[in-house]
Structure formats: C-alpha cells, structure tokens
Amino acid sequence: MSETTTPAITDPWPAPMPNGPINATVTIPGSKSLSNRYLILAALGSQPVTLVGLLRSRDTELMMGALEQLGVHCDVDPNTDTTVTVTPPADGHFHGNVDIYCGLAGTVMRFVPGLALFADGPVHFDGDKQAYARPMKPVLDGLEQLGARVDYHAEPGYLPFTITPPATLPQSLAQVSIDSSGSSQFISGLLLIGSRLPGGLSLTHTGEKTPSLPHIRMTVADVNGAGGHALADEEHHRWSVSSHSLQLPERVVVEPDLSNAAPFLGAALIAGGTVRVPHWPVETTQPGGLLPGYLEQMGARVLFPEREGVRYCEVSSDGHIHGLGDFDLTAAGEIAPSLAAILVFADAPTRMIGIGHLRGHETNRLAALVTEIQRVGGVACELPDGIEITPVARETMHGAVMESYADHRMATFAAMIGLAVPGVSIVNVATTRKTLPDFVGMWNSMLS
Secondary structure (H helix, E strand, C coil): CHHHHCCCCCCCEECCCCCCCEEEECCCCECHHHHHHHHHHHHCCCCCEEEECCCCCHHHHHHHHHHHHCCCEEEECCCCCCEEEEECCCCCCECCCEEEECCCCHHHHHHHHHHHHHECCCEEEECCHHHHHCCCHHHHHHHHHCCCEEEECCCCCCCCEEEECCCCCCCCCEEEEECCCCCCHHHHHHHCCHHHCCCCEEEEECCCCCCCHHHHHHHHHHHHHCCCCEEEEHHHCEEEECCCCCCCCCEEECCECCCCCHHHHHHHHHHCEEEEEECCCCCCCCHHHHHHHHHHHCCCEEECCEECCEEEEEEEECCCCCCCEEEECHHHHHHHHHHHHHHCCCCCCEEEECCHHHHHCCCCHHHHHHHHHHHCCCEEEEECCEEEEECCCHHHCCCCEECCCCCHHHHHHHHHHCCCCCCCEECCHHHHHHCCCCHHHHHHHHHC
C-alpha cells in the first residue's frame, strides 16, 4: 500500500501557495465508493474477481480487512498494488465469531453488517473512537427486521455492537422500512445484500428527503452489473431487489474517484490557471460526475479533450469566481467542503442547502466548515439544512492553524484555502490517507 512509503509529514503541515497560475495534470486514484461496493459484491459472488485500479487507502484497507475476517481472500498483485483478486469463501458462507474493525469508514460500518446475516456465528463490530458518533441505527434496524439480533455495547444505534444472524432468513419477499435521512449508505448497505435473501427485498425509505441519490443509483447499477435485479421507485422512496445469484465480471476496472478530483480541479478557480484530470468517464454513477457542471456555474471553463485515447476533464479559470445564491447540493454533498473552499473567494454569497446530513459524517462538517472559515477571517453561518458563505476581500483574510477533525475532506478544504491565504497550516493533514494515500505529494506536484 502506497501510504506506507509516504515520507513523514510536518504537523501542522504548512499549506503551500502557488507561485502563479497553475498548469498541471493530476492523476486521481480509484473511486472509494466504487472500490468498496465492488469488494462487497465480489465477496457475495461464487467465483474470483480481479479488481483493477482499486483504491488503496485506509478505507479500502479496512474493507479488505473486514472481508478477510469473514473468510474472503483479497490477494494483491505483486506487480501493482492497485490490482486485487477477491475470492469468496468456498462454501458461500461467511465466518462468524470474528471481530470487524471499521476505523472511521462509513462504507465499512454500514455495508459489512449486512454480510453478517449470512455468517455462521455472531460478528462483532468496533471502530475508531470518533466513529462512535456516526449514526448506524437505520441499517441495523433493517437487519433486525430481517431477523438478526443486534446487541449494542454502548449507546444504542452506534458502534460498538454485535450482530447475531437469524437461524432462518425470510423465505418470502422481505419488507423493510427505515429512515435513511442521515445517510444514503443505510439504503445502499441493504440493497447490496438483497439478492442473497431467499425471497428478495422490498425497501422503503420513510424520511422526507433522500440524501445523495446518485450514491444509491450507483449501488443499484452495481448490483445489476453483478447480475442482480434491482429496481428503484425514487418518487415513492422505494427499492426492490429480486433473489438472484450475484457475480461480477472476471475483471472489473475501477473509475478514478471524481469527488477526490474536486480539490485539484477547484484549485484552478482559486489560484487561476488550468488543471486536468485524466481518465474522466463519459458516463458515471459517481456524484462527483456533477462537479464539472458546478464549476462551470462558478465561472470556470470546462473541456473534455481526448488525447491518445484518454479522456480528460480540463478546468481553466482566471481566478474570478461567481457566487451561486441558493445552491441545492442534495445530490453531491460529499463535495461540499471543496465547493465551500472555492465559494469563500466568490463575488457573491452562496447558500449551500440540502446537506444537513453532513452533520453525521466523519465530523459535523457543517459546523466544522463554519468554524474554519471564520478562523481565517471569512464569514459563514450554519443553516438548518446547509451553510451560508458570505465572501470577504481576500486581503482581509489571515493565516491560521486549521483543524482537520480527522476528516479527509476538511483537510483538503483547508489546503484549498491555503492557496489564497498566506500562513495557513493544517493539523493532521495525514488524515487524507483515508481516500488519497499521497495527497501531500499530489498537491505539491500540482503546484510545482
């Protein structure tokens, strides 16, 4: 894994400033969202699957570690650590009486519990101390409706807990209702295992809003890509998955993480210049696929040139950024920190709404964004369902030691602020290894 060779990083890390307009090409590692969905689906199959371009970061290492505990083999190609062959248990049953460590990875703590339904004994889940604040109850309520027993070892609805699989799974269509307002991962976690249920799954979301629908659409597409039959009725907040054997193709290529491209492409707006990201897909289920359109609304020029068979996303800007007024970001809340960093330097206020669920991510991202914007002399406030950013003149802002809150997206947000505000340093920038094993090296190379 590449992070083991990353040189020691000063803490707090001084965020570098560009010497002039940026002109860089940045290669982004594989998508975390797709990587961890493919790992789960490969584990649910019956034949080995080779994943090419798999993200190797803390979150994917935690996922592979969890699957290994359950009896799945994840073999890394000795010639390239981004190629991993996943072999499910020979008998199709996952191991019970094991401990799963989730770290701070939402996809691990919310996707892997579903696999415990098919284990041969209880499965215990724990994680980082900060993970104890991340809500889990909706997906666990869903598993209880499927017959599992959940024993909480601290506050109900949160890590740590133990799942004991039912003696018999529902034989007819399983009807499950949960409130997934806090995270789309609760719905995805159940849809991923619906095909394994003898009668299939009918899932209803009882909340008023569904956060990050693109992530749920990604899950539906990936289940169907593995030979399953998942259907969505988004108007009525319902999904169904037929009982069906799953098997991904023998070889699956993972797209680059388009949300992780946001800090780099966004840097072109803050500092001026051009940043290109290769291997940009023509079509994608990733919420980050909406990023180019958002940057265009902010005044950037976005092109998709193709060179030697490789398609690029190329973002150019003269450094002038348009505010967006009321801006509904429900579909892609995970890129809110990067967009917030850009909008701090806009020509008019922006009210990012539809992202109240970010209060339940690695940290309360809304409170963290407001605190850190104010820390460097900016103006921002929380809204019931988002934040409002009122830009001030760049020269009135000042350097500070910015907190990362052990949140990878808050660390990259701070690095973006440091492009235009001298004297910014970041506490624990190494937390970016959660999804970007060498963020510091990539950032320095972009600016060099």
